[in-house]
Amino acid sequence: MLRFEKYEGTGNDFIIFEMSELEGLQYSLLAQKVCDRRFGIGADGMIVVSPSTVASIQMIFYNADGSLATMCGNGIRCFAKYVYDHQLVDTKVFTVETLAGIFNVEIIENEEATSQVCVNMGRPNYFDSSVPTLESGEPFINQVIEIDQVPYTVSSLFMGTIHTVLFVEEIDEFEVVRLGSAIEKHPLYPMKTNVNFCMVIDSNHLEVVTWEKGVGMTLACGTGSVACAFLSQKLYDCEKKIVVQVKGGELVMELLGDEMYMTGPTTFICKGEYLD
Template sequence: MGKINFVKMHGLGNDFILIDCLNQELTEPSQFAIKYCNRRFGIGADQLLLLYPSKIADFKMRIFNADGSEVEMCGNGIRCFAKYIWDRKLTDKEILEVETLAGIIKPRKIGELVQVDMGEPEFSPSKIPVDIEGEKAFDLILEISGWHARINCISMGNPHAVIFLDEEPKYFAVTKYGPLIENHPIFPKKTNVEFAYVKNSHEITMRVWERGAGETLACGTGACATAVAAMVKGLTEKKVTVHLLGGDLLIEWAEDGHIYMTGPAEEVFEGTVKVPQIG
């Protein structure tokens, strides 16, 4: 029996267990995520974030969902990850390079907020991935339990299916349709699902069903994907505020083709757990 130190953090209520693996080793992170992300029997979190050294960047981030699956990227997670690094003075850089399964992501300190260069959106169906032909997977009609959902698929390092509604998503049956779309066979790696309403050319309201985690209070990559879909369809300008259940994110599609996400990150508490196997 050994001890693992952790920090509980959140970005707009999308919450994380962050473990610094620079000086401690966590074995079987998938099983750890399943056990300790549980809100009744564990610490409680949407995802587990692991901090490692990197040979190609300043640091490396691994991300595990509450169901134990490892994922490519997490927008709210990387803001928390960056805040942890800056708060512990692990570097004096104000722009970090973080290795992820989605490539090198670059968070930047903007006062009390964190801005993240999320890179360029990917529209190619084979790279999202979504099993259809063509150059773009927009305005696809999926029949889901009798509802004909019009989806727009984008990758922000991880797959997203964005659905624009005719009204605010406050009362929409996210927990009914979210898992059905997430697990639809058209998505070989499953997908995150966004239910969005365009309020005006500068504001979007959104709820999200996250792959492997269920409905969360916020999703950074989901906010980016939703904003991009709205911009491509001519529904908004290139700089929008996305209102999520946990708060707001500012999303900008800049002239360099990259998506920039700005929002908060908060540390909640530190703790220690006993685990049966550590390195």
């Protein structure tokens, strides 16, 4: 029996295990099993809590399809509440090692069920190996790709994981599924891409729906919302502090210097034992 806890951050939900529970198990296979919403516990991803030699603690993250992910914005907030509530860290400000690097997090408000967590998400990387390149050496911004012989303007960047953003006048969930799944697997993205549909409401407010690679359409995506905030400031002169409305709630993005800070809720849902 494997002890687990389940958390959600603006509707993005995760199963959390401690590494000591999983000795001898294949994490990728376990993620597929526990994240299954009919035959498992059900979640968008699986998180493993691990010791770190370079940070306060380490987060290992798997998508629902069993693929290893470099980073998850909503996941790291849920992870932060878990390790703080379980006294695996002893301060409200600490560092988390991920495959995308080390992130600074802070527990802003901590209640038994729901907490507010702030994460320094850093700077955008327009030239990561997972992002398409232009011969001119310019970032892949406002570039036209074709889906079913129809042109779409997209921008791609790396925020701990690759994100592609389409700015739209309205969000149509049918198009999110149709275009999201097509762009995710477009030949330009051999490592696949997350796809964000972003509507600029005004200079302080965005609405975002994300098609996550390896998962599908989710209620929220933290790294995707950060990508949309950076691009909306760059392309639409949006303010340095932006409220991002996602299907599962709200995230607040604030640009301090050249780094984006994301603040949002995380809620404990339940705990139990999984019979593997």
